[in-house]
Amino acid sequence: MRKTSPGRYARQEILPQIGVDGQRKLASATAFIVGGGGLGGYQAELLARAGLGRLRMADRDLVEWHNLHRQVLFQESDAEANVSKAEAAARRLREINSTIEVEVLAVDVTARNALALLADADIVLDATDNFETRYLINDVCVKLAKPWVYAGVVGTVGMVMPVLPGSGGPCLRCVIPVPPEPGTMATCDTAGVLNSAVAVIASLSATLAVRILLGAPPAEIGLLHADIWNMSFNLMKVKRDERCPCCALQTFEFLDSRELFGSSALCGRNSVQVTPARSARLDFEALRNRLKRAGNVSSGGLVIHFKAEEGEMAIFPDGRAIVADTTDSAWAKAFYARYIGGI
Ligand SMILES: [Zn+2]
Incomplete structure (x- = not known):
């Protein structure tokens, strides 16, 4: 591991929101990013450059040509060789910051491994492309009282919301009680995806992650709905649902559904x-x-x-x-x- 050059984080440490103490907190924090594609790539790059101490990420997939327009950790040679995203992402993140610990796993985050994978993270960032995994993250994080940040982008529209279990605020299921039925939602397949929308939503979710790690989360929890093309941002106030199966009743359907094969x-x-x-x-x-x-x-x-x-x-x-x-x-x-x- 190389030494940190003096002044590497100088422009960050003079920010009153971060400071030298905040930088120390970041250096001792562990973040887990679930998904290493569009959102995950930007999130990981921002957190690596910010000097987050331990960066973990999981991605199950391979690099393909149609990833390159929005997935910043990958380049043409990765698509050409069809390498795993885990391998290419780890290489790139270590080039960006050799002073932090980077671990990228080529695994699918499922009900079988999620508890163990996320157990020692201080914060979890959603960079998945499906609701099943988001509800699984929600179950694990509520169960372990661990903060996480929901994020999603389709077309030119994205959403982002912090979930802070134990704060009295809502979890994902308080706001969206059940996952949308397959086939009822636009996906990146059917609607495409604007690369700058991915960048904006990932930046917002990385910002929330840093704030939470510094102990300075937003005072009021909101679900941000943004149409990047139209520059329209709408922060909806959301509340905890006292009948929420997850955070109120503590039933973890997605974590407990251990489908075998x-x-x-x-x-x-x-x-x-x-x-x-x-x-x-x-x-x-x-x-x-x-x-x-x-x-x-x-x-x-x-x-x-x-x-x-x-x-x-x-x-x-x-x-x-x-x-x-x-x-x-x-x-x-x-x-x-x-x-x-x-x-
Ligand atoms: Zn809830």
Whole structure:
């Protein structure tokens, strides 16, 4: 680890909102960013440059060309090599700030691992692309009385809201009681996404995270709804729901629904993620040798790319795979079972 150059944070330390003491607090803080795409990339870059002591991030996906217009941690060579976002993000963040601890995991944050992953974070930032994971973060953070920041962007519109369990303020389910039904909401697939909208919402959520870490959160909790294209910002006052299943009744449906084995089509990807029943630590060397007999194998760092006659997939060390060029979950599971088995 390199030494911090004198004055590295000078322009931040003279801000009355931060100061030398605030900088020290940031240096000893741990943030966990769930998702390493558009929002997560900007959030991570801002927090890394701000000198946040320990930066953790999780992303399940690979870098693709259509990510590059908004995902600032990645470059053309990452898309060309189809590397995992975790690997590319970690490399870039360490280049930005070598004095902080950076850990980026190539995992899917699920009900099985969320408690353990988020347990020692001082703050959690939402950079996901789906409501299931947001409600899971909400469950974990309410259960552990840990602050988190909700953020989402579709098209030119974004939302952001801090959740401060134990403060008497609302959680995500107080404000949006149930996740929208699949197919009822615009997604980045159907509506596209404006890169500057991602930048604005990520900046706001990183600002909230820093304020919370400094012990200076906003006095009143609001849900900000912003249309970046039209420069319209609307801060809605939100209140705790005394019948909220999560923060009032302390039932954690999303955390407790430990689905054993699943496959799900990925947002915007024409690909399906297959998740094994138990988290596994694959013996990559053995798997690579086995797969070589059945098709084409190439591997870069954290991922094995496997191509057989009928299809192709990328396999991660935790046993997950992303099966390309299909939205058929059953077929993807069968393809996985055929070559990797054990599901
Ligand atoms: Zn609530």
